[in-house]
Amino acid sequence: MAATNPVLEVTNLSISFGGLRAVDDFSVTINEGELYGLIGPNGAGKTTAFNLLTGVYKPNEGIIRLCGEDITGRSTIDINKAGIARTFQNIRLFKDLSVLDNVKAGLHNIYTYSTMSSILRLPKYYKVEKEMTAKAMELLKVFDLDSSASLKASQLPYGKQRKLEIARALATNPKLLLLDEPAAGMNPNETKELMDTISFIRKEFKMTILLIEHDMKLVSGICERLTVLNFGRILAEGSTSEVLNNPDVITAYLGE
């Protein structure tokens, strides 16, 4: 058993939109280095849970702790600075920036210099930009994107855009990476490749990952533990094989 340092501790998280309890009493603990799955049918509240974790919505109740630090109610920007990075279900790249600049935008808070140094082109500008480029190229290499560095992000094929989004999220040097349906819209080959990449970054960067997925088969391949959401509530949680054999889960997915 690995050391159990919880990276993310969520207790009793709830949010309502009007009369709808989109996420109700959601709790989860994710340990360091774990690859955790969050699954559930359409409209179960998975993405809403992500939006709560990243500060897009403020929870009505509940506490979110990142490595012991209470980050509940902070802004998206502060939560990113605290160490949560995410990708989006519908890809959100900086489409008119180059692939390299997309990753460099992710490095925004890691490498800094003043506006004065950029306008006057002081030595600091050249030094830091050089470091940024080197770091960004290193990340692009992991995702096999280094050869397309000068292309515009919108010129990349779909599968590579997904990868670029992950690279950009990793650039912010997070403690926890949230992936929102990374395999959506991919063909089986691309999905396989993506799952390999996720396993690889988990090992390479010792990253803790929380993954939303729609496809149970896919999740069962790489996640150790799962939480199943249905109608905003936790339907089941535990080890992957246990959860997937849970009769309630099967009912939720397949119907009575």
Added chain:
Amino acid sequence: MKDFINKNKDNLITYGIVIIAYIVLELLMSLGLISSLMTGLLVPLCAYIILAVSLNITVGILGELSLGHAGFMCVGAFTSAFFSKCTVNVITVEWIRFTIAILIGFLCAGVIGFLIGMPVLRLKGDYLAIVTLAFGEIIKNVMNVLYIGRDSKGFHFSTKDAVALGLEESGEIIVNGAQGITGTPKSSNFTVGVVLILITLFIVLNLIKSRDGRAVMAIRDNVIAAESVGINITKYKLLAFSISAALAGVAGVLYSHNLSSLMATPKNFGYNMSIMILVFVVLGGIGNIRGSIISAVILTLLPELLRGLSNLRMLIYAIVLIAMMLFSWSPKAKDFRDKTVATLLFWKKDNTVKGGSDNGSN
């Protein structure tokens, strides 16, 4: 050195175009080949170029619409003209006084831009366009009713008329309501204008290709994603908008120090002027700095060049607008342009022209 040239190739071409155009025009002027009418147009032209380039920061780089850019120019024009008129006998060295005037115009317009941007840029949508539109009209009308005089007791302000200032006999009226400021020292000339264009380009192009510029363009492309990587949205929107306003202020300084009497009329600081600057930016290609310069030059000089055709003048003007729109926006024309530039200059012999020109800063 070679590395430096390669990295800054695009920017150097832009500076080069401006400098070459300046040398050619100076030569033509010294040979007496340019009519006095055209010569008189050169300083306003420099001001328009600065305005177009600065508006391109807001419209092209930040991706927000501003319809009151002439308002910031008006702020720069009046504050600096006021300063120059007050200090004309105190600071006798002209270039020092003018440099301070430029800084004052830059700062005042920048601060006003910051104050306007602060509440508005937090909102999503077209609010900036609405508020800047109103601001442009308000500032113009305020300047029309503002009276400022000076005598031995200090400054006097009024919004009624010159008599209400209650000046001593020895006092002088500096800002005279709708008649504006008369007798601003004529410090602007074509050379100063070109130097200011180069400084503006230096600031804008360096800003675009930096951490800050990247953050601003990231916000333009996707606000939610920019937030998710920890970019401070409000800060960078304000930064871009304030710099855009401040540079418009510089254009105002250049403009006002070229006139013997500075008045705020709808023609020079009104809505039409703001729209004209926006037309420069749109026709030159949104986000394309070099394009803004070229379209400002063509569209300013064209009405003068066509003066002899009287009735056909506006017709040809309209045709040129359409032709320029096609030339700067159609994908085929873009490809053609990229190729021509590359072959003409022989700077890049490999075929990676498309990948090399990035972020629309070309």
